[in-house]
Amino acid sequence: MRIISTIILVLLAALCVTAATFLAIDGNIARLTGWYHFKPGMPLFSKENTNKLQDVSWMRIESLHDCIECSKQADGSWWITKPFHDRMQADAAQKILLFTEKAKVVDTLPMNKTTRGSMREFGVETTPHKITLKVPTRDGGHTTVARYTLGSASPWFEDAEDGKNLLPTTYLRTDYYGRDKRVHVVSGNILSLFSNGLEALRDPHPLLFAPAEVRKVTIKTAEDTTKPLTLIRASAESPWNIISPNLTGAGQDRVNNLVANFSALKALRVNDAAEIELPEKPMFTIEFELEGKNQPLVMKLYAPFVSDSGNQMLSYATVNDRPVVFTLQAEPKVRRSGSYSTITNTILQLPVLQEKVMAQYLLGGNTVYTSELPLSLDKLRTMQFTDISVDDVERVSLRSRFAPWPLRLLRIPGDAESEVSDTWMYSAAGHGYREAEKAVVERFLKSLGNVPVAGFIEDVPPGENVQDAMKRHGLTTPDYILSVLPRPCAVRANVFGLDMPIVRDRAPRIFYIKRNIDPSSGRSQWLGMELGTSSIYQLSTKLTRNFSMTSETWKQRDIVHFPISALRKLTLGFAYAPLELEYDYIGETWNGTMNGEDVTPRINPHRAENYVRQLQKLKAFHWLYDGEPHATEALQKPVFYVKLDLEMTDYSDAEAVVIDAPTEIDSTQLDEVDGSRRKLAEKMLSQDDETATKLRDVAMAERKTQKQTITIEIAPADNTSDKPVFYGRIKETGALFTLQFDDAQSLAGSILDM
Numbered sequence: 001m002r003i004i005s006t007i008i009l010v011l012l013a014a015l016c017v018t019a020a021t022f023l024a025i026d027g028n029i030a031r032l033t034g035w036y037h038f039k040p041g042m043p044l045f046s047k048e049n050t051n052k053l054q055d056v057s058w059m060r061i062e063s064l065h066d067c068i069e070c071s072k073q074a075d076g077s078w079w080i081t082k083p084f085h086d087r088m089q090a091d092a093a094q095k096i097l098l099f100t101e102k103a104k105v106v107d108t109l110p111m112n113k114t115t116r117g118s119m120r121e122f123g124v125e126t127t128p129h130k131i132t133l134k135v136p137t138r139d140g141g142h143t144t145v146a147r148y149t150l151g152s153a154s155p156w157f158e159d160a161e162d163g164k165n166l167l168p169t170t171y172l173r174t175d176y177y178g179r180d181k182r183v184h185v186v187s188g189n190i191l192s193l194f195s196n197g198l199e200a201l202r203d204p205h206p207l208l209f210a211p212a213e214v215r216k217v218t219i220k221t222a223e224d225t226t227k228p229l230t231l232i233r234a235s236a237e238s239p240w241n242i243i244s245p246n247l248t249g250a251g252q253d254r255v256n257n258l259v260a261n262f263s264a265l266k267a268l269r270v271n272d273a274a275e276i277e278l279p280e281k282p283m284f285t286i287e288f289e290l291e292g293k294n295q296p297l298v299m300k301l302y303a304p305f306v307s308d309s310g311n312q313m314l315s316y317a318t319v320n321d322r323p324v325v326f327t328l329q330a331e332p333k334v335r336r337s338g339s340y341s342t343i344t345n346t347i348l349q350l351p352v353l354q355e356k357v358m359a360q361y362l363l364g365g366n367t368v369y370t371s372e373l374p375l376s377l378d379k380l381r382t383m384q385f386t387d388i389s390v391d392d393v394e395r396v397s398l399r400s401r402f403a404p405w406p407l408r409l410l411r412i413p414g415d416a417e418s419e420v421s422d423t424w425m426y427s428a429a430g431h432g433y434r435e436a437e438k439a440v441v442e443r444f445l446k447s448l449g450n451v452p453v454a455g456f457i458e459d460v461p462p463g464e465n466v467q468d469a470m471k472r473h474g475l476t477t478p479d480y481i482l483s484v485l486p487r488p489c490a491v492r493a494n495v496f497g498l499d500m501p502i503v504r505d506r507a508p509r510i511f512y513i514k515r516n517i518d519p520s521s522g523r524s525q526w527l528g529m530e531l532g533t534s535s536i537y538q539l540s541t542k543l544t545r546n547f548s549m550t551s552e553t554w555k556q557r558d559i560v561h562f563p564i565s566a567l568r569k570l571t572l573g574f575a576y577a578p579l580e581l582e583y584d585y586i587g588e589t590w591n592g593t594m595n596g597e598d599v600t601p602r603i604n605p606h607r608a609e610n611y612v613r614q615l616q617k618l619k620a621f622h623w624l625y626d627g628e629p630h631a632t633e634a635l636q637k638p639v640f641y642v643k644l645d646l647e648m649t650d651y652s653d654a655e656a657v658v659i660d661a662p663t664e665i666d667s668t669q670l671d672e673v674d675g676s677r678r679k680l681a682e683k684m685l686s687q688d689d690e691t692a693t694k695l696r697d698v699a700m701a702e703r704k705t706q707k708q709t710i711t712i713e714i715a716p717a718d719n720t721s722d723k724p725v726f727y728g729r730i731k732e733t734g735a736l737f738t739l740q741f742d743d744a745q746s747l748a749g750s751i752l753d754m
Contacts, residue, residue, distance in 0.1 A: 044103040044174065044186055045146050052145045053097050055135045061096075062130040066198045080202060084272040086324050087203040092193055096131060099190045100146050106158050106169050106185040122171040122183050123152030129194050148174040150191065151183070158187040202270040206319045206326045207297055209290055211259045212236040216289035216296075219375050222281045229377055231255055236291075242381060246459040248535045249382035254374060261368045262286070262299070267326035268314070276325040278302060278316055284375055297321065301370060304330035315370050330370045378456065385451035385528050385537050386511065388484055393445055395485040402479070403549040405430040409441055426554040436554045447546045448484070455538035457527060466534055470512070473527050473536055478512040480547060513544070552623035559618045559730070559737065560710055562646050567612060569645035572751070573638075579751065581608065592752075602752040614746050615642065620737035621725065630718070631727040631736045638713035641731075642747055646708045714744055 043050065057072040069082040070093065078088040109122075120126050129150040134142035151171035158167040168189040174180065193201065213236075219229040230244035240250040282300035289296045298320040304313045313330035374380055396409040408427040414420040426436035460469045470476050486506045510531040518525050526539040548554070565585045572579040581592040581603065590603045624631050711731035716724055717738070726744035728737045 038105045038108050038182075038184060040105055040107055042105055044105060044148070044172070044184075045100065045176070049145045050101045052135050053101050053133065056097060056133045056145065057136050058134040058142050059093065059096065060130075060132040061194075061198055061201070062128075062132075063194070063198055064128065068198050068201060070201075084274075084323070086270065086322055087208070089201055089203045090208075092201050095190050095193060097133070099188045100131075100133060100148075103172070103186040103188050104158070106156060106187055109183045109185070119183075121152065124149050124171060124173045124183055125151075127152065129191075144176070147176040148172055153189055153191055154185045156185055199270065202324075204267045204270060204326075205263070206265055206267060206299060206317055206322070206328075207262055207288065209263055209288065209297065211256065211263055213290040213292075214259050214288050215291050216287075217255070217259065218287040218289075220285040220287075221375075222283055225285075229375075229380065231380065242377070245377065246461065246534055248459065248533065249384075249387065250380060251382045251384075254380050258374055258380065259288075261373060262288070265317075265328060265368050265370075267317075267328055269327040271325045271327070273318070273323050273325050276316065278318070278325065282318075283315075286375070295321075301328075304371065313371070317370075328370050329367060332367075332369060377459075381456075381535075383453045384449075385453055385539055385543065386448050386484075386509075386530070388445065388448040388509070390442055390445040390449065392486050393484055394487045395483075396445070397481075397483040397485075398547060398549070399481045399483075400479060400547070400549055401477070405549070407549050407554070408433075409436065409444075409554075426551075428549060428551040428554060431551060434551075435556050437556050439557075440554060444546050447543065448482075451528075451543045452540040453537045454525070454540050457536040457538055459536075460534040462534070469534075469536060470529065474514045474516055475512045475527065475529055475536070478514045480511075480513040480544070482511040482513065484509045484511075513539070515544075550625060552625055555623050557619035557621075557623075559620055559712065559728070560615060560644065562616070562644065562648075562710070564609075564612055564616070566646045566648050567644065568647050569643075570608075570612070571641075571643035571645075573641035573643065574748075581751070583608075583612075594752075599752055604751060604753050607749070607751045611749060611751055614749075615644070618739075618743060618747075620728070621740045621743075622738045624727075624736035624738065626734060626736065628736050631729070631738075634715040634717060634727045635713055635729045635736075638715045638729075640714045640748060642712045642714075644710045646710065648706045648708060649704075712747075714739065714747060 058070070060067065060069045067082070068080050070078050070080050070088050072078050072093070077090075078093040080086045080088050131146075131148060131150065132144060133146040134144050137143050149172065151173065154169045154171050156169045158169055160167050167187045169185050169187055170189045170191065172184050172186045173182070174184070215233060215235075217231045227245040229242070231240050231242055231250055233240045239252055240255040242248050242250045279302050283303045284301040286299045286301065287296045288299075300318045302316040304315045306312075307314050312333045315328050315330040317326045317328050318324070319326075394411055396407075398407040400406075405428065410425045410427075410433060412423040412425060414422045422438075424436040424438050424441040425433040426441070427433045457473060458469055460466050467476070485508045489506060511528060512531065513526060513528045516525055516527050517523070526541060526544055527536055528539045528543070529536045567583050567585065570581045570583060572581075577595045579592060579594050579599070581590055583590055588605065588609075590600070590605055590608050592599045592603050709732060713729045713731055715727050717727050724741055726739040726741070728739050728744075729735065
C-alpha cells in the first residue's frame with residue numbers, strides 16, 4: 001500500500017513540476033489543458049508577453065514552401081540570416097511586432113462549424129504564414145513570446161473606437177496556448193507584407209542612406225578607372241564641387257537629384273550572390289562617402305541586358321555591405337504591340353524628352369531607371385556660366401575692346417532701420433558716377449546669375465597650361481572682361497579677449513568673353529571662361545544681350561526732377577490752343593488762360609495737382625542716343641508739349657532746423673489742422689519759441705533762386721500696334737526717349753471742367 005501511495009505522490013509531483021514549467025514559459029494554464037478561453041475584445045497575447053515585444057531579437061516566418069529567419073543587430077537593424085544573409089526591409093519587422101501587440105480577438109469560430117472546405121476560406125492551412133517571435137534569455141538562448149498562423153483577410157471590420165475609422169481583420173490560429181485548433185478573427189492585417197512571397201521581406205533598396213549624409217561621390221567607368229569623376233561637399237548645406245577629372249562647378253540640382261535617385265533605387269529581385277553569374281567588369285563603380293562613417297558604400301552597376309520575356313531591359317548591381325545581387329530596371333517596360341506601343345515609342349523618341357520623363361510617368365511613376373542616372377561629367381557639371389547673386393555684388397566693371405571707356409556699377413548701401421534702400425550708381429562713356437535705374441541694374445545682375453551654357457569647348461586637364469587653351473580660342477584678347485567684386489563678408493574673431501566682427505574683402509571674380517567663329521559650322525559663337533578655372537564654355541547670346549556700354553541704358557528713367565513747391569507755371573501745348581496755368585504752392589491756388597481767355601473758374605485743382613504728380617513720376621520707356629534719326633524726324637513737328645517754369649530756391653547755406661511737431665500730423669491732415677498750407681505756415685511762424693524763431697529767420701531770409709524751364713515734346717512713332725510707342729524729347733537738353741502709350745496718353749489728360 002505504501003508503494004502505491006508513493007507512486008501516486010511521485011506522479012503528482014511530476015505533474016506539478018510539468019505544470020510549473022509550462023506556467024514559467026508564458027504564465028498560462030492552457031499549456032496543460034490545451035484550450036484557452038478567448039473573449040471578444042481581449043488582446044491576442046497577454047500584457048506580460050506584449051511588454052516583451054520591444055525586446056524581440058529573433059523571428060521566424062514560414063509559408064507552405066519557404067522559411068526565413070531574422071535577427072536584430074546591435075544598431076537596431078534587422079537582417080535575414082536564413083536562407084542567406086541579407087538586410088530586411090526597414091519597416092517589415094516593426095509592422096509584424098506592432099500587429100502582434102495590437103491584435104485583439106473579434107470573434108472565435110466554433111470547431112463544429114469549421115469544416116475542411118471552410119478551412120480553405122480561412123487560409124490557415126492552405127495559405128498560411130506562421131510567425132514565431134523570441135526574446136533573448138540570460139543564458140544566451142531565446143524563449144518564445146508569441147506564435148501564430150495568419151490566414152486570409154476576413155470580411156469583417158472592427159471599430160477603431162475613435163468614432164471615424166474601421167480596422168481590417170484577419171483569420172488567425174495560434175497554438176501558443178496549447179493544442180488549440182480554433183480559428184479566430186483578430187483586428188489588423190499585415191498580409192500585404194507577404195503578397196510577393198517571403199523574399200519580398202528583403203530590403204529592395206540597395207543603398208541605405210539619407211541624401212543629406214553624403215559628402216563625396218566617386219564614379220568610375222569600366223573604360224577608365226584612373227580618372228574618376230569625383231564630387232565633394234563640406235556639409236549638407238554646402239554646394240557640390242567637381243574636383244576630378246577637372247576642377248569645375250557642379251549643377252547643384254543635378255547632383256542632388258542623382259544622390260536622391262540612388263537612395264531611392266529599388267530592385268525587382270534580390271538574389272543570393274552564389275546564384276547569379278555576373279559579367280567580368282562592372283559598367284560603373286560608384287562610391288558614397290557618408291558623414292560619420294569610416295567605410296564608404298560601394299555600388300557596382302553592370303551593363304543592361306534583355307529580360308527573359310524580352311520586353312524589358314534589366315541590369316545587375318551589387319553593394320559592398322550586402323552579399324546579394326540586385327536586379328534593377330534599366331529602362332521603362334515597353335509593350336511591343338498595339339497602339340499603346342506606338343504612342344510610347346513616339347514619346348521616347350521625342351528630342352524634348354531626352355530623359356524620358358513622360359515615359360517614366362506613363363510606365364513607371366517614380367521608378368528610378370539605371371539608364372537615366374546621370375553618371376558623366378557633362379551631365380553633372382553646371383549648365384550655368386556664372387552663379388552670381390544680386391544681393392552679393394558690391395561693384396561691377398565691364399570693359400570692351402569696342403568702347404574706349406568702361407562701364408562701372410557701384411552699390412551705395414542703404415539702411416534697413418531707416419527703411420532706406422540701396423542705391424546703384426553708374427559711370428559710362430567717360431562721365432562721372434550718376435544715379436542708375438535700379439531695376440535695370442538688378443535685371444543685369446540677375447542675368448549674370450543665370451547665364452545658360454550652350455556647350456563645352458574644352459576642359460584643361462590638371463597640370464597643363466591654361467594660357468595655351470585660352471590662346472587657342474582667342475580668350476587672351478577677349479571682347480569683354482567682366483569683373484564682379486562680391487560684398488565683403490563679416491567674420492567674428494577674438495581680438496584682445498573680445499568677440500568682434502571683422503570685415504574681410506573677397507577676391508573679385510573675372511570673366512573673359514570672346515566672340516568666335518565655329519570652324520565646323522562657320523557660325524559665330526560666344527565663348528567664356530572664368531579666371532582661375534580650367535573650363536571654356538560656349539555661351540548663350542542671352543548674356544551679351546545685356547552688355548551695354550552706353551549711358552542711355554543705365555540712366556535713371558525719371559524724365560524730370562522737381563519739387564512741387566518749385567512750380568511757377570505749367571503750359572500744356574494742345575494742338576488747338578495752349579493752356580497756361582500759374583501755381584501758388586503756399587496758397588494752393590491755380591490761375592489759367594487759354595487763347596487770352598481767363599479759364600480760372602474752370603480749373604479743377606485736384607486734377608491739376610494730380611497732373612503734376614504724374615509728371616514727377618513720369619518715366620522713359622527707353623532713353624535713345626543723341627540724334628536718333630527716327631525720333632528726330634518725328635519730333636520735328638511735335639503734336640503736344642508740356643512746359644514747366646520752375647523757380648528753385650537755394651537752401652545750401654541754410655542752417656538745419658529740427659521741428660518738434662506731433663508725429664500723428666501728416667499731409668492728409670493739414671487741411672483739418674487749419675484749412676490750408678498758408679494758414680499752417682502762418683501759425684508756425686507766429687510762435688514765440690526757439691523753433692519758431694529759427695523758422696522765421698529761414699523763411700524771411702532772402703535766398704538765391706534759380707529759374708529753370710523744362711519742355712517735354714511728344715510725337716507718335718511710326719508703328720501699327722494697338723498701343724503705339726511715342727517719341728519724346730527734352731527740348732532744352734535734346735535728350736531723346738520713348739514713352740509707352742498709357743504714359744503719353746496721361747499727359748493729354750484734361751485739367752479743366754467742361
